[in-house]
Amino acid sequence: MKEYIKENEPRFVEEWFSLLRIPSVSSQTEHKADMGRCAERWRELLLSSGADRAEVMPTGGNPVVYAERIVSPDLPTVLVYGHYDVMPAEPLELWQSEPFEPTIRDGRVYARGADDDKGQAMIQAKGFETALHAGAVHCNVKFILEGEEEVGSESLIAFCKTHGELLRADVILVSDTSMVSAETPSLTTGLRGLSYWEIEVTGPNRDLHSGHFGGAVANPINALCKLIASVTDADGRITLPHFYDDVEELSADEKAMIARVPFDEEAYKRAIDVDEVFGEKGYSTLERNSCRPTFDVCGIWGGYTGEGSKTVLPSKAYAKLSCRLVPHQDPERITRMMIDYLQAAAPTGVRVKVDFKHSGEPYVCPIDLPAYKAAEAGFTIAFGRQPLAVRRGGSIPVIPAFEKILGLKTVLMGFGLERNAIHSPNESFGLDMFRIGIEAVAEFYNHYK
Amino acid sequence: MKEYIKENEPRFVEEWFSLLRIPSVSSQTEHKADMGRCAERWRELLLSSGADRAEVMPTGGNPVVYAERIVSPDLPTVLVYGHYDVMPAEPLELWQSEPFEPTIRDGRVYARGADDDKGQAMIQAKGFETALHAGAVHCNVKFILEGEEEVGSESLIAFCKTHGELLRADVILVSDTSMVSAETPSLTTGLRGLSYWEIEVTGPNRDLHSGHFGGAVANPINALCKLIASVTDADGRITLPHFYDDVEELSADEKAMIARVPFDEEAYKRAIDVDEVFGEKGYSTLERNSCRPTFDVCGIWGGYTGEGSKTVLPSKAYAKLSCRLVPHQDPERITRMMIDYLQAAAPTGVRVKVDFKHSGEPYVCPIDLPAYKAAEAGFTIAFGRQPLAVRRGGSIPVIPAFEKILGLKTVLMGFGLERNAIHSPNESFGLDMFRIGIEAVAEFYNHYK
Structure with missing residues (x-):
């Protein structure tokens, strides 16, 4: 599969750029038309990535993009979630290049949405395409992309409530989180509420x-x-x-797992320029910012x-x-x-x-789910090492909402890094991580049966 | 003296209006020229009120107006202080008539500075003129008017430091404070720092x-x-x-004096719409807002x-x-x-x-000062009842500065009322209080020997 990715990379990148050039800022009403344009572009890309049906569906707000490739009702179904809206680019004067004209510098793509979530959602689409080309997709696949993640996902949540049958699946797969570091790949197994x-x-x-x-x-x-x-x-x-x-107290095992995450507290303090960390007595920094x-x-x-x-x-x-x-x-x-x-x-x-x-709501992903195991296998092959399972301190309200409304657990297969500066000026995503991510997703399909 | 005031009232009011028509807003640089015009107008008015010398003197900022009537070096000297600058009139849309075109409605003069301090300083000038006409001035009198009271009095304080001889006096007299109410005339004997x-x-x-x-x-x-x-x-x-x-604890006498001030706590709470007053335990509202x-x-x-x-x-x-x-x-x-x-x-x-x-700095005026006694006599005659001595919660930094630099106590003979709305839209001053004030000041001179 590595070869397919290598051969097609220029096209993958060009497709990714075509999304980044659309300023689909959900919180600014002047971009209303761009939301529709971006949804339509995604529809085309999902079809060309291997879906056999794709449509832009209206909601009370911005439309959702739905696509699917149904092989057999007997096979399990993966529902891939992503979002096509982005945060505002302001303050514009802090950008080194135009936020909506993707630019490559030192092997990294700079643009609003390069990571969150156009880059990561493209990894899902192209990983699926790669697996499909290798005959390695052994499940039905559905895609749902919303245009309001950065403003609360209200329309998607309403859509889920009325489209339970359309969205029926066994598990949800999402690339919209980050890892501990490039050297320490990790899967997110918990989110705070x-x-x-x-x-x-x-x-x-x-x-x-x-x-x-x-x-x-x-x-x-x-x-x-x-x-x-x-x-x-x-x-x-x-x-x-x-x-x-x-609040459940952390078990000795969980504390030990957190303690294994590479973490340099002095470097952490230096990076944000504080003399001391501060938090609840009796807990480490990594426990405080994820599990408390x-x-x-x-x-x-x-x-x-x-x-x-x-x-x-x-x-x-x-x-x-x-x-x-x-x-x-x-x-x-x-x-x-x-x-x-x-x-x-x-x-x-x-x-x-x-x-x-x-x-x-807060969220936890059990690490014995078949889809989690497949994600772990994909990461292990693509990164050359087994990923850590870590709970993160942020919140993605739509993830626990999926559990509540659709009854589905989500596997968080995110490829983001702190340095990507999501929500900030000069958001970026590394081309190397783009390739590795696509391979990890393709291997996920290969192992998910 | 009542008669002289009555006969000359139209002229007094016209002179007062000539000051109110000059927008001498010290905090707005576009009014720089108005500051000079207002100072010059005061120079003319102090001469016509009976000073035998008056000049506009430069400072590092807005000029000061100095005037004097020196009768004899053997007599005590009163230094009258006031200020010719005013607060900005904004928000203009809340004014019922033009802030710099004085308008009489229901016996009250509406204009920025009607009270603070053009009205009150005119009471000083016209009280002096009235006493002079009655042959009732038994002291030397000096006037000093500054143009930066609303922005910190910086230039006046510097002027005092270099003009100690010019400003030599026995006591300072100021009309720039308010009374408990129209029914309860009062002299301010303390200011908080x-x-x-x-x-x-x-x-x-x-x-x-x-x-x-x-x-x-x-x-x-x-x-x-x-x-x-x-x-x-x-x-x-x-x-x-x-x-x-x-902090000196209030004596039983002081507490008793404060308790004599008419005060309706329920009305006070209603006026500012709070369910409860709140302050330091063990003190009454009037103690809390003036002496603590x-x-x-x-x-x-x-x-x-x-x-x-x-x-x-x-x-x-x-x-x-x-x-x-x-x-x-x-x-x-x-x-x-x-x-x-x-x-x-x-x-x-x-x-x-x-x-x-x-x-x-905070400030206290001893009530056994001869000038305080003369002010008390003036109030008693003009209002028909003896004024209360009250400490007030506000601060006038120039008053303690006079004490520090010139070594002089100040008698605060203010005629303001809460309803005059100083610093707010529709600032006003009652014509009746203008007359009473002039009489009280004239009687001050009559009693100050």
Whole structure:
């Protein structure tokens, strides 16, 4: 299969570039037409990659692309998921080349979406094509590509609810995650969940003179800080009663597996320029950022924030609050717990309003799934070494949604690397990893029976 | 003297209006020429009010207006201070009439500066003129008017340092404060001081993905909230060791005097729409907002503050912090204390930088000063009742600066009212209070010997 990949690489890259040239930014309405163009381009590419049926299907939002190659109802079915939308390219001035004109420098492709998820979804399509050419596909294959992953997957989730039969499968395969490093290939076996809220603290009905009122009227910024500070203790643990009730403690085996992941804490600290790491007492950095829940304020604002100084006792203060959640924690239960806590703990003299914004369930992939084993075999052949099974700290809300709606587990066969700078200026993807990924996916099919 | 005021009122008002028509906004550079025009107009008015010498004197910034009527070196000298600059009129759309075209509605003059401080400074000038006409001025009188009060009085403070002889006097008289209410005339005998800082908390060197890093890296917003929360306790007291060392406890007499000020706490809460007042345990609202130090966050910002949600572990968080200070507290000592505390208390994993922005000393006027007694007599005659002596919560940095540089106490003979809406749209001043004020000032001269 290596040979097929080598021979066809120029065409594979040209096809990939044809997607990267379409600015399919889902969060910017001026790109509405580009969403349709990108979906249509994917339809063509999936057909030419070996699907025997492909169509662009409408939803309440951006369309989804559906394709399939059905060999026999007796064979298992793999549903490949990806997304064709990308994050905004801004700030444009930080890009070294045009974000929507892919450019190769030093063996890497630079463009918005080079990795997330046009590059990785192309690896799936071309891995499938390669396996097909080698007669190594022993299952039915379906593809579903959505155009709203970067804005919450609302339309896809609705689509899944009404298209259960169309999407019937045995397992889902996704390339949209990253590995520990290029030297340490890994498969993602867990994702954290997430709950996100916005809090509004109201003191007086207008901004007051801090000289005339200060000391006698509660200041909503002071109050908000007290509230936020009270959610965690000095050891980095969340103080809400019952918050950890459903959190499973890591077993000795799991701790040992995490300890085997190559990790240089000094280099980690240097890379982000902090003197010390900080997190929940009793856990290592890799445990903290993947297997433990968190409470992070993502934004805060209130009062006078301009130049110089203004002596004001403000009327309102706001913050965006989030918790990453781990398997067995229920985002709805955590949301109720957090809202109840913040309202009950509101200091005297202020009113607290908490709005739920969004949430995602945590996810775990059992490593004894046949599809996981096949992915492991594919990685082992393509990388020349067995991949580690690691839980990651991020959240992909659509993955647990698939489990809930379609009853399907997902195998996360991601080829991303930290240096690819997804969501940031100068996103890139290595051509070598593109080739290795295609081979790993082709070998997945070869081993999935 | 009432008669002279009545006869001359139309001219007094026209003179006052001639000042209000000049948009002498010190913080907006496009009004640079208006500053000079306003100073020159004041020079003319002070001469016509009875000064025998008046000049516009240059400074490093806007000029000061100096005028004097020296009767004899053997007599005591009163130095009258005021300011001819005003706050910006914006937001203009909230004004019911042009801010720089004074308009009379229901016996009130509406214009920017109607009160602060063109109206009140005119009361001083016309009170002096009235007393002079009645042969009731038994002292030398000097006037100094600055054009930068609303932007920090920097040039005036420098001017005082180099013009000690010119400004030599026994006491300073100022009309630039407000009274408890129209029914409860009062003289301000104390002002709080102020220190103002900006804090910057830095975590990682760039915004991080809260899924990949959350839980393992200190979040600067969480850290800033912990820091701010720790500055006060649940009883509203400031926790910094030695913070209260120099604060004098209110005597039983002072507490009794404050308790005599008419104050309706329910109406106060309704006016600003809070369910409860909040402040330092053990003190009443009027004690808290005038005689006790405070810690108020005036602004806070960091991370993602736009619409919707972004899961980010931000690099930085900021806040504008302020303390109102009471007599004997030294802003420099408090600044050192606050900076040392915040840096020492910085949570693990973040760096804290605190910048001093500005400060003002607190101020107390002894009520046995001859000039205070004369002001009290003037109020008693003009209002028909004895004024209360009250300490106010605001700060006028130039008043303690006069004490420090010129060695002079100031008597604060202010005629403002909350409803006058200084610094806000539709600033106004009552014509009745204009007349009463002029009489009170004229009677001050009559009683000051």
